[in-house]
Amino acid sequence: MVMKCFVACCSAGYASNKVKVPKFRAPKDEKRFVLWQKAIPRTDRKLTKKDYVCANHFEEKYLTKVKTILDQEFPLKIWKLAAEAIPTLNLWSDTFKVKKKKKEGKQDSDADQWQNELDLPNTPQPIQLTDSHETLEFPVTTKLAADVEMVDPLEIVDQPFKEAVNNIISHPTQLKLPKAWQWCSVDENLQEDDPIAYSRITAVRFGVVNEFTIPIKMITVVGGEVFYTVKGVLITPPHFLPKSFSKVEELNDLLSRFDSANICSGFKLVGKGVLTPNLKKATVKQLGERRSKFCIRLIQKGFTCYRCEHLTNLVAGKSPKPTNMERLLEQSKNSTYKNRLLTKQLERKGMLIKELRQEIKSLKKIETL
Numbered sequence: 001m002v003m004k005c006f007v008a009c010c011s012a013g014y015a016s017n018k019v020k021v022p023k024f025r026a027p028k029d030e031k032r033f034v035l036w037q038k039a040i041p042r043t044d045r046k047l048t049k050k051d052y053v054c055a056n057h058f059e060e061k062y063l064t065k066v067k068t069i070l071d072q073e074f075p076l077k078i079w080k081l082a083a084e085a086i087p088t089l090n091l092w093s094d095t096f097k098v099k100k101k102k103k104e105g106k107q108d109s110d111a112d113q114w115q116n117e118l119d120l121p122n123t124p125q126p127i128q129l130t131d132s133h134e135t136l137e138f139p140v141t142t143k144l145a146a147d148v149e150m151v152d153p154l155e156i157v158d159q160p161f162k163e164a165v166n167n168i169i170s171h172p173t174q175l176k177l178p179k180a181w182q183w184c185s186v187d188e189n190l191q192e193d194d195p196i197a198y199s200r201i202t203a204v205r206f207g208v209v210n211e212f213t214i215p216i217k218m219i220t221v222v223g224g225e226v227f228y229t230v231k232g233v234l235i236t237p238p239h240f241l242p243k244s245f246s247k248v249e250e251l252n253d254l255l256s257r258f259d260s261a262n263i264c265s266g267f268k269l270v271g272k273g274v275l276t277p278n279l280k281k282a283t284v285k286q287l288g289e290r291r292s293k294f295c296i297r298l299i300q301k302g303f304t305c306y307r308c309e310h311l312t313n314l315v316a317g318k319s320p321k322p323t324n325m326e327r328l329l330e331q332s333k334n335s336t337y338k339n340r341l342l343t344k345q346l347e348r349k350g351m352l353i354k355e356l357r358q359e360i361k362s363l364k365k366i367e368t369l
Contacts, residue, residue, distance in 0.1 A: 003052045005021075005023060005053055005054040005057075006026075006042070006052060007053060007054075007057055008042050010054060012054035012056060021054040021055055021056055022054065022079045023052040023054045024052065024054075024058075024081045025050075025052055026047060026048065026052070026053070032083075032086075036086065036087060039086050040053065040088070040089060043222070043225065053087045058081065058085050058087055058088075059085075062081060062082040063079055064079060064081075065079055176255075177203060177255065178205075178256060180206070181203050181204065181259065182204065182205075182206075183201075183203055184202040184203065201221035202219070202221075203218070203219050204217070204219075205218070214231065216231060216263070217258060217263075218230075219255065219258060221251070224244045224246060225243065226241075226242065226245060226251075228241060228258060228298075230263060231286070235296075236296075238298050238299075240257060240261070241257055261298045261299065261300060262298070262300070263299075264291065264297050264298070264303070265289070265303050265304055265308075266290050266308050267283075267292070267304065267311045279315065283311065292308050292311055294307050295307055
């Protein structure tokens, strides 16, 4: 099994990266594990205790690469990581340092070139005043040239969409929120295990479920990305809801789509004791509702997704439309049953033939007597 680095945009462990980098598994200790989760967050999923982080994301002081025996250093095949080490999103590898040094050198050389072009001549330039007719000399020194403010093109970076998002935060009336929706402050935690803790925009629709007031639907905008939460669960966006947007109009459109989408009601039990152990493993219970583990939760039409409907049919004893694989399995079972019947018939015929032969032999013995 190929171990891949958990940190986003890191190529360690992938086929494209041929450099072998040691990797360390996430710690088992809960306190250290939580610190690792906060240090290297990802928007698509959380760090688990089965994930790995490569050595490029740790400082050199936390890595043990050699072992000293009798004042001689021997390289270790398996590097050791200090217990207090915490990964970072920055790469600490030598290649990264070389690239950074080259980039800084190029930046300094370009700055020197622009500085020379902007330097004024050191010869004094007379200035003629029309009123007093006096000539003033203003010497240009090297200090003046050094004080010239220069603009580095590397610092002129297009502002990301986050600036537009901040504008929306300060003026939320630009967005047309559907009815029963309201804005939430950034510091308000509606869900403890929500990985989008650094949310910029959060709009929520509250509702009552089993006498509890909970956020039925919640939308979180981080930059240009959109995250959807249904009844406290962060879901994968269905095909009719986009994952990102670039204009306020698009955000208005996806808000209306999200509001009009129906929430799957799960599957209903006909009576007590109907839920078999296999069905119990394939379901999850939340807020008094039982649904499939693979429930898509949001649907455009109807009130139950096809996965929960399939489980409902199984509980009710209805036979859903079989798939091709199920048809083949049924055919194989039927053929096996037919083969068993044929073998039993052949066994009975064989017994009859043996009995007839025994009778013929006994009759021949009687005739000879």
